[in-house]
Amino acid sequence: MNRYFRELSVVGALGAVLIAMAVFAPAFYQPQPLLSLLTREAPTLVVACGMALVIICRQIDISVGSMFSVVSVCAGLLAARGWPLLLVLPVAMLLGALLGAFNGFLVAGLRLPSIVVTLATMVALRQGLNMVRQGEFVNMPDAVQWFGLSQSAGQWLMVAIALALLVALGLAMRHVAAGRFVYAVGTDAEAARLAGIQPQLVTFLVFVFIGAFTGLAAMMNIVQSPQVQPLSGMGLELKVIAAVVVGGVAISGGRGNLWGAFAGLLLLACVAPALTHLHIEAYWEKAIQGGIILLAVVADGVRSRKQN
Template structure:
């Protein structure tokens, strides 16, 4: 109980928000908009899982938004060329892996700081994509949306896929050697090395996995509508990093729980809909979003301060 205090308190904050909504704006819970909203969050959730691994490994990746855009356009162009969906899916994941591995190689191989490396790759992919696509939407052939299923089926499939992935990753982080390696390297890379873990390979793996998940998430985003916007990844990095932080992942590595990330993402994602349902004016939204992030970290700070004394 005490060990998961942070994750539970985020879940409690989410529950409180939902309770207020249930009392003030019960229509918030009518099934249709709820399903659409949750489906729209699935790509972010998949990227957030990968981001959590990288942050637990004591690194950070701010290029995921640009990677997401590149993968989405690659997927969109292939689908528009009439290639079957599995080919599209694997090419997108592959492109993500290549970009993730490049970050990983620069960080783990050359020993460069991840925040700077990914700042540079963020700009590079983003501008290259702008030069290549000029902002043009990619129109997808009919039958791509929802994998050719009906809307309800497609949404259910996406939500289930994201949840299964989350559960698998959470299980793996706890029970597989590779998962424990990530915690070990994030806590103390030198100690991990002495214990026989290869910190470089672990870091490279975390970045590559994040890239692959970003590629997967891009496809999950592409199939939700009949067209792809090349700038669809803008701001994604801040959103998922904030979700990780609010969900209790420590930025100096070694600590974090994927279910906490899930709760953090839901909490942040529900603020805007909640404010609309409560008829709060739009110019307050950004300030409230910032306040929630700050409150989460302040609460954490106060707790650790008390426990230090």
């Protein structure tokens, strides 16, 4: 069977949805709403790139939603104080990287299970933020909106940044040795060690990366609206994990790629507009997403059972 069967089937499903939309709800293809949809998904895509790394490395990070909120509020506050965006951006990414490094230390250094570690940091960060901010919004100065560009230019810029990151990282995962190390560690950490790779270091670094990417995504979030909500990252982790898993990245590590994750993200992102355009109530979105995750995981499970 083709090595990329899994990715191709997601692309096929995405194509089917897009064709269905073209037939039953051509209104979906208006340029402005489509651009808005892509803009909305751009920060998610950035985080999904990081999540793909983490899951390929056979770990998981469910604290990204909380990290996203924390960095959004912190960066928003700095921007509101009049810091230039070019300075806020690296600070936001550094803050995200630090938060990720904390997770990475606990997982790689102390060898704690990543699911429980990030569950704990998820709640600690979210509640800590709430405690400090009391749910208060941060008002953003107009100059920050869309990086100070016009709305459509800002939207295009955002989509371009996300796609550039996707392409750069996707290529790096294939064509730079470090990217292959992530696969090696996710496939078999012990064999990787014997091949001269340091699995603990790789594990630590993927958490740092997802943190930094979450910081970047938070920046893309705060320039989109006049106010920064402290709960903006709620549920982001699930959306991102779902996209990555649906896109063919195996939860057991070592398999999958960013292109698949991108297709998975687009597929899931189409659920909500598809529901509205097809006149199904939007409340089904979460249930359908959960169903898609289970379907993808079960499909992988059945496949790996057949192989053994």
